[in-house]
Amino acid sequence: MDLESERKLLDEIRQGNKEAFRTLVNPLIPGSFRSALAILKSRHLAEEAVQNSLVDMYSSIMQGKDIQHVGRWFSRVIVNRSIDIARKEHNHKNNQDIAELDIQDMSVSPLEDIVKKEQSQRLVKSVMSLDLQHRVVVGLYYFQEFKIEEIAALLQIKEGTVKSRLYHARLKLSQMLHVSHRQEKEVQI
Secondary structure, three states, X not given: OOHHHHHHHHHHHHOOOHHHHHHHHOOOHHHHHHHHHHHHOOHHHHHHHHHHHHHHHHHHHHOXXXXXXXXXXXXXXXXXXXXXXXXXXXXXOOOOXXXXXXXXXXXOOHHHHHHHHHHHHHHHHHHHOOOHHHHHHHXXXXXXXXXXXXXXXXXXXXXXXXXXXXXXXXXXXXXXXXXXXXXXXXXXX
16 A cells, blocks of 8 residues: 555544544554464464554554554554563463464375475474564564564664574574474384
8 A cells, every 4th residue: 555545544544434444454454463473372362462553553543643654553563562462471371372373285185285284383383482582583574574674673673683583593493393303203113
């Protein structure tokens, strides 16, 4: 959506047009939910983060806040709300909702389908076991396809820090997946 269209929708929202708000946020919700889910590891908490962010957005618009690039601004709000919730939930370990994740594959045979699904589940489980700072960067980079400079701006950290976190996250994931694969082979023998 271009800046002029965003401006028009923001003005309509300030005049009380609820449909304009829906038009503005509907394209943002799926990606925002995936980001929140990657950070929080819980469908319920991700929904809460998105809901809180929508309320924050509506309040900011109604207060007349000048919002440039609504998508980027909303992504920043989602990440901040998700991190806030993750901090609150840190002491209350929640079960991971990995079983609820729908991983779609385009496999040729049922056997390939099963193998790919197991690999995907193992990868998702490994990503979800990363600490918060690595999980956030991995989620934004791989799941939301943000560029390194966008992640740095969003999280207000240096690009070098983003690269470092991605590097260390990849190392951890590689180790986890290698150990997991080795354990599976031992079980099969």
